[in-house]
Amino acid sequence: MRFEVGSALSIGAILFTVIIVAAMLIWVERRLLGLWQERLGPNRVGPFGLLQVVADMIKIFTKEDWVPPFADKFSFILAPPIIMVVILMSFSVIPFAPGVGVIDSDIGVLFVLAMASLGAYSVMLGGLASNNKYALLGSLRAAAQMVSYEVFMGISLLGVVALTGSFNLREIVLAQSDGWYVVPQFVGFVIFLIAGVAESHRLPFDIPEAEQEIVAGYHTEYSGMKFGMFFVGEYLGVLLISSLLVVLFCGGWLGPAFLPPIVWFALKTAFFIAFFILLRAAIPRPRYDQLMNYGWLFLLPLSLLNLLLTGAFILWQGGM
Amino acid sequence: MMMLFYSAAAIAVIATLAVISSANVVHALVYLIISLLSVAVIFFVLGAPFAAMLEAIVYAGAIMVLFLFVMMMLNLGQATEDEEKAWMKPKLWIGPGLLTAVLFVQLSSVLLTQEHALAPVEVGVLEISLLLFGPWLLAVELASMLLLAGLIAAYHLAKR
Numbered sequence: 419m420r421f422e423v424g425s426a427l428s429i430g431a432i433l434f435t436v437i438i439v440a441a442m443l444i445w446v447e448r449r450l451l452g453l454w455q456e457r458l459g460p461n462r463v464g465p466f467g468l469l470q471v472v473a474d475m476i477k478i479f480t481k482e483d484w485v486p487p488f489a490d491k492f493s494f495i496l497a498p499p500i501i502m503v504v505i506l507m508s509f510s511v512i513p514f515a516p517g518v519g520v521i522d523s524d525i526g527v528l529f530v531l532a533m534a535s536l537g538a539y540s541v542m543l544g545g546l547a548s549n550n551k552y553a554l555l556g557s558l559r560a561a562a563q564m565v566s567y568e569v570f571m572g573i574s575l576l577g578v579v580a581l582t583g584s585f586n587l588r589e590i591v592l593a594q595s596d597g598w599y600v601v602p603q604f605v606g607f608v609i610f611l612i613a614g615v616a617e618s619h620r621l622p623f624d625i626p627e628a629e630q631e632i633v634a635g636y637h638t639e640y641s642g643m644k645f646g647m648f649f650v651g652e653y654l655g656v657l658l659i660s661s662l663l664v665v666l667f668c669g670g671w672l673g674p675a676f677l678p679p680i681v682w683f684a685l686k687t688a689f690f691i692a693f694f695i696l697l698r699a700a701i702p703r704p705r706y707d708q709l710m711n712y713g714w715l716f717l718l719p720l721s722l723l724n725l726l727l728t729g730a731f732i733l734w735q736g737g738m
Numbered sequence: 739m740m741m742l743f744y745s746a747a748a749i750a751v752i753a754t755l756a757v758i759s760s761a762n763v764v765h766a767l768v769y770l771i772i773s774l775l776s777v778a779v780i781f782f783v784l785g786a787p788f789a790a791m792l793e794a795i796v797y798a799g800a801i802m803v804l805f806l807f808v809m810m811m812l813n814l815g816q817a818t819e820d821e822e823k824a825w826m827k828p829k830l831w832i833g834p835g836l837l838t839a840v841l842f843v844q845l846s847s848v849l850l851t852q853e854h855a856l857a858p859v860e861v862g863v864l865e866i867s868l869l870l871f872g873p874w875l876l877a878v879e880l881a882s883m884l885l886l887a888g889l890i891a892a893y894h895l896a897k898r
Binding site: 493523525535564 | 764765791792795799806807810811863
């Protein structure tokens with residue numbers, strides 16, 4: 419069996435790696451947060467606490483998987499798998515290295531955006547089905563936040579798409595062989611990063627679950643593996659946004675030849691994951707209305723302006 | 739491809755029937771999303787990947803989220819479900835059922851008599867953009883003006 423785009427071996431390896439990395443991120447995050455907050459973090463189970471994830475998994479699988487009697491059972495059970503499925507689907511268009519990937523689609527960027535917009539249902543249905551006022555508040559916030567930040571996410575990407583002239587993520591990487599898009603599209607990069615944090619509702623934008631205000635937000639009523647799916651889904655989201663940042667703005671697998679391409683991809687992705695965790699350690703959570711105003715009054719005009727200037731630049735270069 | 743088309747079409751029809759017949763509003767919305775996504779698959783099979791993705795992003799991903807958002811605000815409970823069930827009495831199905839049967843006969847006779855082969859031609863993003871910003875530029879601009887008018891009207895209403 420050959421290792422090429424779309425082969426069963428490639429698909430299996432990517433699925434396995436992505437899920438394992440997402441689960442290990444739980445440990446990585448706790449250790450890194452410990453480092454930055456001058457404490458140790460989990461270091462008891464196994465070498466450096468590496469087996470903490472295994473212990474957590476055993477705990478989460480043996481917990482009672484409870485559906486509250488007042489909840490809407492259909493939506494309650496449907497909600498957690500949605501986030502897992504849509505994010506894993508998004509990984510199918512990501513080009514990890516030459517010859518490593520699931521599909522090579524001409525609509526890759528659009529596919530990722532479509533999946534991101536479907537991800538909002540997981541949080542919304544989860545909160546709505548719980549029939550709990552804190553959960554409902556959390557999912558109301560999530561819905562508004564995700565729908566708003568999706569807009570800027572899409573617009574900030576269009577500069578890159580316009581420069582490449584393609585929605586194909588593999589072509590976007592190849593077009594960066596003369597220079598990464600993070601330089602000409604720096605504004606787009608920053609907006610995409612902020613929107614990415616908001617889309618995966620991570621701290622500092624974890625307003626849908628803000629535990630000091632609304633218990634645990636949309637997953638208040640969840641336990642066992644259903645909660646586990648929301649939890650791993652969040653880390654999968656971090657992994658997805660980091661790999662998208664690498665692919666779209668930082669040259670994907672491209673790098674000096676002394677390391678194989680897949681290692682470059684992994685290193686760059688690890689850098690952004692660490693940055694996400696540092697953001698969590700460093701910045702406090704804004705208020706809900708501050709987040710919305712910031713998005714619509716600042717990020718939206720800025721991303722539109724960025725797109726306009728990019729378009730003007732391309733026309734000027736084309737000599738029209 | 740044929741298999742994909744017919745299975746997506748079957749899912750679309752079944753999901754749409756479920757939208758109409760389910761008493762719980764949230765379940766109906768979930769079925770509507772499934773129906774829209776299967777329509778996206780049909781677009782894809784027919785060689786329109788761009789339309790398929792827009793169907794998923796705009797209809798399934800944005801408009802339906804807003805529907806669900808409104809549903810959350812309304813806080814519809816058991817009372818609405820009972821009301822909905824009361825409206826679903828078998829007696830009420832007779833009229834619409836008969837009319838639909840007539841339509842179904844008409845549609846199937848048209849489909850059976852006409853010659854048509856499924857020969858999808860893939861239309862990429864580039865071709866669509868060339869058409870939109872070439873011959874149809876005026877229509878695109880008009881649509882954008884309409885959207886702007888809608889935006890301003892919504893802003894005005896929300897301010898009151």
